[in-house]
Amino acid sequence: MNLRTRTTHRAATVGLLLAATVLTAPQAVAAGTRTSAEPASSATAKPLGRLGPLTALVIERLLVSDEVAAAKFGTDSPVEDPVREAQVLEQVRAQAEAAGVDADTAVAFFRDQITASKEVQRALFARWTAHPEEAPTTRPDLGVIRVRLDRLTTDLLAELRNTAELRDRPVTCSVQLALAEVSGAVRERLDAPHRRALSTATNSVCRTGGTVSPVPQGTPRS
Template identity: 75%
Template sequence: MNLRNRTTQGAATIGLLLTTTVLAAPEAIAASKDPSTASVDSVAPKPLGQLGPLTALVIERLLVSDNVAAAKFGTASPIEDPVREAQVLEQVRQQAEAVGVNSQAAVAIFRDQITASKEVQRGLFARWTAHPDEAPTTRPDLSQIRGRLDQLTTALLAELKDTESLRNKPVACSVQLALAEVSGAAQEQLDTLHRQALRTATDSVCRPGGPGDQQSWPLL
């Protein structure tokens, strides 16, 4: 069961923060997208809260999945690639151990990233098959895409290390994650497919020991 749904206290706090975010988000997004108010040095808004930077990377990885889908669509390249997935997870495990991140937690989180990516790919394949006029007209280079994914892996592991203390507190983590997800989805104007995939991609973020870990964690 997802930790975000486990406590009344967490749910109440999340609701308060989400209400504040939803009320503030449209105005903030409108300002950021208004070319008349943008400056040369302006920076795109990021998801809110302590898990904002981590969530921003997760969202970027999801959006890269669009390019993965475009590279595979209409080819013999399958969405499911167990060998490649195993290689990625083993690399994550090794990199996590090298930088001092709980490798079990890191592998669980990146397994969710892979699952979410496949959700996006399947959704886009179905959309493009049903509406050929929406299908991509160019095919991105999959090797370049994988290079970007490797960069995101390094950045995500760094964020996992920086947020370890927070992620060891399930309720506080759940509150911050919900805040980051809602604000990030609004800022990036994610559609239903990508919003659902974002939930999948962050499912294990607040489980510091990985799925099945029953250790007792401090709540706040």
């Protein structure tokens, strides 16, 4: 059994065990379904493990994508914006160098964040087009959203620096990432599109390419 296979097996095992534990917890089966407009409870929404803080920020950024989608839906603003994306990645490279984070690692990680955000936006556009009654009735300010994204960039870079040693250890990183992903997805009640986007967003967290276990079904976000 090679290293990648062992890593995947261990991560999957941890994910399954964690899912069984978290899904039986009271907070995971609370009545009702949180909507994207409802803030997460700080007491229940923190992913577990040593990569929990990093994963929490990744999930927060994903949920901001809901607001980005609401700001763009029904306008001429496209999901794809290559010029803006290139600017963001250049800024990330400069900030990473100043923060003591490997610039190539940071750029790869934030490219995944951008890709994941676009996955969420496309999924929401498709849902709102098919079900107009679910479409947002207000349009958030993209300028305000970008201030939040800038803050998250700074916080994410700090966590990349703080977890650099762990992320260089393939097996440990994959197990810790599975732990954080599963617990974070269940506690935040992410629906299938958000869970898939979370997997995309964490693809390059571990230096081996981000092998992670699938996030199991939890109580979905609507």
